[in-house]
């Protein structure tokens with residue numbers, strides 16, 4: 001028995017040749033990493049593993065073609081048959097891609113929608129094979145009003161309104177003809193299907209998903225990161241010791257603790273804050289307090305360690321890290337930590353710009369053993385967990 005040849009072949013056309021202006025990072029957003037790989041790689045991998053798709057025609061900006069080719073090689077996307085240069089507008093980019101399409105059916109899908117699923121792509125291909133043209137869409141959830149000059153003209157009946165996504169999938173001859181006529185008539189539309197509609201062609205709807213967002217602004221990236229199950233979470237550890245001395249105030253966690261002795265040190269010797277700073281810096285692989293705030297630098301003499309902690313917090317946020325939690329244990333026979341621990345948590349949390357429920361401080365003794373047991377000083381251990389999209 002001879003293997004039956006596939007009756008229809010399907011191409012995916014992926015426009016990735018925008019400039020990502022609303023994204024505002026000065027480079028094409030589709031190469032931006034989310035959940036461990038570029039947006040474009042997420043999108044292409046869905047098509048790569050969708051059995052209904054035979055080949056991919058990728059459209060990239062002329063100066064991104066090399067990068068796009070390296071990306072396709074790196075991730076071993078064997079379906080990416082060709083990468084063609086894009087144009088000024090999305091419609092120009094799609095027009096260029098259409099010239100290279102070999103399938104009988106073409107699914108046009110924005111590179112900037114990495115949350116598409118193979119199931120939706122497959123359904124749109126099946127639908128296009130029947131109807132000739134279809135768009136993936138979801139019912140509009142919000143009430144829509146027509147407004148002029150800040151005044152509502154009317155409330156539009158939502159029952160018939162759909163928000164249109166991609167893929168938009170067509171019989172290749174239909175969409176080619178629509179693009180040819182658009183070029184001839186110098187018509188630009190906001191989506192591919194509109195070019196078919198203006199010629200009186202039938203366009204049907206395939207249920208999409210509210211998750212299938214188009215990444216437009218950096219805020220969308222955070223949403224996508226959560227949905228793609230990505231994001232990076234890291235843990236760091238910190239440890240510090242200071243010896244008791246008679247002539248200083250005792251400052252722990254930014255709180256002045258009433259006690260007969262203080263801690264010796266260059267700054268305010270806040271052993272708790274120092275351990276926390278090292279845990280945070282360690283989690284982010286940003287060095288340690290010794291390298292950022294050296295003893296030899298006179299500007300840190302007597303300085304409140306809370307100020308330094310604040311700077312550590314800023315270093316982390318400059319690197320996109322958010323502090324998820326801090327847990328610390330202060331080790332000494334005396335003084336008792338419990339009466340001060342919630343005040344310490346609040347001070348530390350305020351410094352880091354997080355809720356105090358994310359900062360835990362507790363005390364323990366070493367049962368009279370070792371240097372802390374002999375009352376020679378205080379040691380502190382801390383762990384911190386941080387995350388970024």
Ligand code: CTP
Nearest residue numbers: 015016017018019020021022088089090111112
């Ligand atoms: N696109 C394209 N060629 C263009 C413009 C856009 O191939 N000349 C692609 C984008 O790369 C994206 C999709 O079309 O995958 C949807 O466009 P959009 O989300 O608007 O992306 P950008 O145009 O890059 O973003 P912006 O409009 O904010 O500049």
Ligand code: MG
Nearest residue numbers: 018019020090
């Ligand atoms: Mg655009």
